[in-house]
Amino acid sequence: MTIQSINVRNQFRGTIKEIIEGPVLSEVDVTTPSGIVTSVITTRSVRELDLKPGREVIAFVKSTEVSIATL
Template identity: 80%
Template structure:
């Protein structure tokens, strides 16, 4: 299922694996078929969306820049 009303082409369906809560922002790890996608969002948004481990979500990725470093 793709979300059509949002202008984001990179959409990864998955389940919340872990949430690391902070006072203001939280890290949300989403397990997708392609691997883990991590998002940093406000803790308020985590609460308003009702996110918890196991929640089914779509990670929407929109970026104007991708940085790469050598190993």
């Protein structure tokens, strides 16, 4: 599968800042020009994708609901 074939409109290019690995799930913090995006993915995926701090990645965000609050 190529990146062009993924149907996700919200894409954030960034660099992995930190990975907090757990036995099953891991948190991956990605620094983007708009701020930090955090993803919770399987630890197996972290290893298979060879994710490490400093690596450039694209965070794809797909949601069925987006909430907005006033400031």
